[in-house]
Amino acid sequence: DIQLTQSPSFLSASVGDRVTMTCRASQAISTFLAWYQQKPGRAPKLLIYAASTLQSGVPSRFSGSGSGTEFTLTISSLQPEDFATYYCQQLYNYTRTFGQGTRLEIK
Amino acid sequence: QVQLQESGPGLVKPSETLSLTCSVSGGSINSYYWSWLRQPPGKGLEWIAYVHYSGNTNYNPSLKSRVTMSLDTSKNEFSLRLRSVTAADTAVYYCARRRDYHDEWGQGIMVIVSS
Numbered sequence: 001d002i003q004l005t006q007s008p009s010f011l012s013a014s015v016g017d018r019v020t021m022t023c024r025a026s027q028a029i030s031t032f033l034a035w036y037q038q039k040p041g042r043a044p045k046l047l048i049y050a051a052s053t054l055q056s057g058v059p060s061r062f063s064g065s066g067s068g069t070e071f072t073l074t075i076s077s078l079q080p081e082d083f084a085t086y087y088c089q090q091l092y093n094y095t096r097t098f099g100q101g102t103r104l105e106i107k
Numbered sequence: 108q109v110q111l112q113e114s115g116p117g118l119v120k121p122s123e124t125l126s127l128t129c130s131v132s133g134g135s136i137n138s139y140y141w142s143w144l145r146q147p148p149g150k151g152l153e154w155i156a157y158v159h160y161s162g163n164t165n166y167n168p169s170l171k172s173r174v175t176m177s178l179d180t181s182k183n184e185f186s187l188r189l190r191s192v193t194a195a196d197t198a199v200y201y202c203a204r205r206r207d208y209h210d211e212w213g214q215g216i217m218v219i220v221s222s
Binding site for chain 1: 142151152153154157165167168201205207208209210212213214215
């Protein structure tokens with residue numbers, strides 16, 4: 001089974017900051033990775049797929065990179081609406097496992 | 108734009124069967140794959156199962172012995188049955204459209220397993 005480990009688990013930042021979070025896979029998954037944003041009481045929202053392809057309608061301040069076992073999600077300039085929990089998901093095999101999440105909080 | 112809506116009981120007794128339905132509007136179920144996922148309170152996301160409009164299904168190995176997923180193309184909906192539930196099955200259950208990724212989600216339905 002493919003395990004995904006996200007770091008950090010918690011991230012405190014201010015509006016306007018550039019932030020980066022990481023997702024590490026237990027085996028190589030090429031670029032078969034997606035990122036989601038989830039706000040409290042809401043369903044996850046797809047941000048990025050294929051490691052770096054921005055979903056339609058997602059602001060360009062979000063970007064993804066990586067391949068193999070290490071991936072990053074970067075927000076170039078934090079906006080108030082970006083404070084949420086972010087999950088990565090492997091798209092390599094049918095079990096579609098998720099990471100445990102990175103919670104982004106306001107400093 | 109496609110919309111998904113979960114429905115079903117919010118409370119299920121231990122050892123009984125959890126049954127949920129996802130109604131799809133704004134698009135046909137006769138394409139794509141469709142998934143169920145869940146999220147226990149305060150925890151992360153877990154994929155449960157998917158179904159293809161052809162009827163092909165696949166299940167999370169950890170739940171496979173207790174899960175059945177089906178679809179009804181005439182009603183444009185798909186369903187989940189989870190047998191022999193315990194308190195560990197308490198979660199928000201989401202239905203979603205699955206491509207490689209999950210791009211459209213229902214709002215989720217909270218299901219509590221308790222006597």
